[in-house]
Amino acid sequence: xxxxxxxxxxxxxxxxxxxxDRLGRRGTAWLACGAIALAxxxxxxxxxxxxxxxxxDRRIVETAWTWMRVGDFHADVxxxxxxxxxxxxxxxxxVGFLIHVYSTGYMADDPSFRRFFLYLxxxxxxxxxxxxxxNFLLMFVGWEGVGLCxxxxxxxxxxxxxxxxxxxxxxxxxxxxxxxFILGLMFxxxxxxxxxxxxxxxxxxxxxxxxxxxxxxxxxxLASGHGLPVITVATLLLFLGAxxxxxxxxxxxxxxxxxxxxxxxxxxxxxxxxxxxxxxMVARSHVLFLLSPASLEVVAVxxxxxxxxxxTIGIAQNDIKRVLAYSTVSQLGYMFFACGVxxxxxxxxxxxxxxxxxxLLFLGAxxxILGMHHEQDMRRMGxxxxxxPVTHWTMLVATIAIAGIPPFAGFFSKDEILEKAxxxxxxxxxxxxxxxxxxxxxxxxxxxxxxxxxxxxxDERGADSLHAAHVAAEHASHAHGAHxxxxxGHDAHGGPVRESPASMTVPLVVLAVLSVVGGxxxxxxxxxxxxxxxxxxPVMEGGGAPAVRVAELSRGTEWGLxxxxxxxxALGIALAFRAYxxxxxxxxxxxxxxxxxxxxxxxxxxxxxLNQAAFVGPIHRGSVALWRFWDEKVVDGIVNGVGYxxxxxxxxxxxxxxxxxxxxxxxxxxxxxxLLLHFxxx
Amino acid sequence: MVTLNHYLILSAILFSIGTAGVFVRRNLITILLSIEIMxxxxxxxxxxxxxALGSADGQIIVFFVMTVAAAxxxxxxxxxxxxxxxxxxxxxxxINLLKG
Numbered sequence: 177x178x179x180x181x182x183x184x185x186x187x188x189x190x191x192x193x194x195x196x197d198r199l200g201r202r203g204t205a206w207l208a209c210g211a212i213a214l215a216x217x218x219x220x221x222x223x224x225x226x227x228x229x230x231x232x233d234r235r236i237v238e239t240a241w242t243w244m245r246v247g248d249f250h251a252d253v254x255x256x257x258x259x260x261x262x263x264x265x266x267x268x269x270x271v272g273f274l275i276h277v278y279s280t281g282y283m284a285d286d287p288s289f290r291r292f293f294l295y296l297x298x299x300x301x302x303x304x305x306x307x308x309x310x311n312f313l314l315m316f317v318g319w320e321g322v323g324l325c326x327x328x329x330x331x332x333x334x335x336x337x338x339x340x341x342x343x344x345x346x347x348x349x350x351x352x353x354x355x356x357f358i359l360g361l362m363f364x365x366x367x368x369x370x371x372x373x374x375x376x377x378x379x380x381x382x383x384x385x386x387x388x389x390x391x392x393x394x395x396x397x398l399a400s401g402h403g404l405p406v407i408t409v410a411t412l413l414l415f416l417g418a419x420x421x422x423x424x425x426x427x428x429x430x431x432x433x434x435x436x437x438x439x440x441x442x443x444x445x446x447x448x449x450x451x452x453x454x455x456x457m458v459a460r461s462h463v464l465f466l467l468s469p470a471s472l473e474v475v476a477v478x479x480x481x482x483x484x485x486x487x488t489i490g491i492a493q494n495d496i497k498r499v500l501a502y503s504t505v506s507q508l509g510y511m512f513f514a515c516g517v518x519x520x521x522x523x524x525x526x527x528x529x530x531x532x533x534x535x536l537l538f539l540g541a542x543x544x545i546l547g548m549h550h551e552q553d554m555r556r557m558g559x560x561x562x563x564x565p566v567t568h569w570t571m572l573v574a575t576i577a578i579a580g581i582p583p584f585a586g587f588f589s590k591d592e593i594l595e596k597a598x599x600x601x602x603x604x605x606x607x608x609x610x611x612x613x614x615x616x617x618x619x620x621x622x623x624x625x626x627x628x629x630x631x632x633x634x635d636e637r638g639a640d641s642l643h644a645a646h647v648a649a650e651h652a653s654h655a656h657g658a659h660x661x662x663x664x665g666h667d668a669h670g671g672p673v674r675e676s677p678a679s680m681t682v683p684l685v686v687l688a689v690l691s692v693v694g695g696x697x698x699x700x701x702x703x704x705x706x707x708x709x710x711x712x713x714p715v716m717e718g719g720g721a722p723a724v725r726v727a728e729l730s731r732g733t734e735w736g737l738x739x740x741x742x743x744x745x746a747l748g749i750a751l752a753f754r755a756y757x758x759x760x761x762x763x764x765x766x767x768x769x770x771x772x773x774x775x776x777x778x779x780x781x782x783x784x785x786l787n788q789a790a791f792v793g794p795i796h797r798g799s800v801a802l803w804r805f806w807d808e809k810v811v812d813g814i815v816n817g818v819g820y821x822x823x824x825x826x827x828x829x830x831x832x833x834x835x836x837x838x839x840x841x842x843x844x845x846x847x848x849x850x851l852l853l854h855f856x857x858x
Numbered sequence: 859m860v861t862l863n864h865y866l867i868l869s870a871i872l873f874s875i876g877t878a879g880v881f882v883r884r885n886l887i888t889i890l891l892s893i894e895i896m897x898x899x900x901x902x903x904x905x906x907x908x909x910a911l912g913s914a915d916g917q918i919i920v921f922f923v924m925t926v927a928a929a930x931x932x933x934x935x936x937x938x939x940x941x942x943x944x945x946x947x948x949x950x951x952x953i954n955l956l957k958g
Binding site: 833834835836837838841842845 | 877880881882950951953954955956957
């Protein structure tokens, strides 16, 4: 009964549309959250049933109906539950449910409460379709669906121009990726005649020539005029789709802007679920990627580069949500370079742990933002630990988890990724990962210290003093998020800071618990691989692909690497505490000394401006020119021309309509005469 | 001798005069008169044939034609009166509201 899992949120959407306004806030909340709770229960039941299967036969396929049949090609609406999609489904429904509950508190005062849950449920439907699909085409339907919902939810407060701009940007950048996805898919269809995962992966080793073995080999092949092997091209195109959806270089630019949306949206879509769709797709298609080592290398390089680059931007951001956004981009980079070095399982492991602590971080940030009356600039926070205890402790747990301190969740997954990178000989990627980890620990604890520790840098009394500080700060910075406004578009106003209601804090606590224990499924040093590894094995090693045998490391090396990771994380944390809590002049001093570099980082390497100048501007000008010529002159000309021609004909014809009875009588008689002559003749 | 042909030719001439009147004349009432002339020409044709073929059918048909002609004139005159009331004219070339 797999179809029930995506059907439940869809049914909630339908009910919401039909009777939502009669349900009121409570009814809508119950409907939306209830649907997801049931979906989670159904997923759990299905996964337990799956676990009951023998390991070799651990897949459940359920065909709902045949979608299309064209000659030899057919595509079905069919669902696949295997260990990989099981992990994803549980994450999506579980974390999704917690975020739905949180949203009932966060959006409680919003006039468009009902519309929010409508979109949120629609998103869940699309995402579940994506992860449960058993073929590329149905997955693509879900892929597009989540892109649409992302656009709808980013631009949820559509009266705000920044939100609508951000929504458009997300959708358009995503579309570029989708273009790659579709082209890659077309190659697969042409070469294998199917879109079904099982059929494609099973026949791929036979039907495709071996791919390029490295990026260098690929360039050589291109330079010598031999072109590239099809599998390399196809996988690179699929990866382009993944970079769009999962915010990697070069298509990551939409994700920081997506923070204009409500915070629960940022948590659900842009942290825990949608952005991981690219990773899931790559992991699912690991058979294809393994056939083309050059593509894997590209994945690894881009993943590592993104991980490092986003981390460097993160240390210079002042808006709490933007730090988290760049952190997400960075962590996604980790997941991708894990896949790139062949450790697909480790990538999925990080998807899971990241879902827990990143969702928690975003939800916690939302709690802070609400508590601070819509203030998002960390420079105006501080001292919240005592005022918002639950938020404080849960955020601290999440921050420790993302920094990679054992035994919290992030440590195991991140360490496994770094270890696999090292073991497979990708030292460049490994170094990038280590540096990224250092920066991650640093900027996350910077966030923690600025927000929760130290003396409050805001006024709890009232609006006026805050506005004065607001104006002063605005003149002093060129930062992107200089205004004290947030996703609600309200300008920050002071007032007492209080902890958030239970509907928000309970999910925080649950996620905190998961952030602590979630990593234990990846506890290393287990014979035959850790729990998650063994669970995913039938997917990762079943099918025709060459098995991924990353070199085994000695115990000593493994412990050494682990110690190194922890040391790096601890260093980052220590630096953050020193620079922001103990000796704040250190931070300001450094910023003054490296003013230029800081400006570059704060302005995200001016990538958006670069894109605008290099791509958006010219394309826009080209479009306007085309519009002026083709649309206005040619197309309108043709349409209007038809009108003019018809008018001309009518002008001639209307001469018959004299309005005189006599003329009509004459024509009548002439007609009779003509008929008469005709009949007399024959 | 006055043969059938003479009657027929007379009818034809009368019919043509009537038709010409319908096309050429301006006054609505004159047009109505011309229509009457056409009808009478037809009557003459029927009677002439009736006599020539030795049957009374021709004259019976003439009864019908005359009845219809009378009714038609009544209706036609009613229309003309109404048009005159509306447009203050009986001249057909001034009644061209339907001009396209």
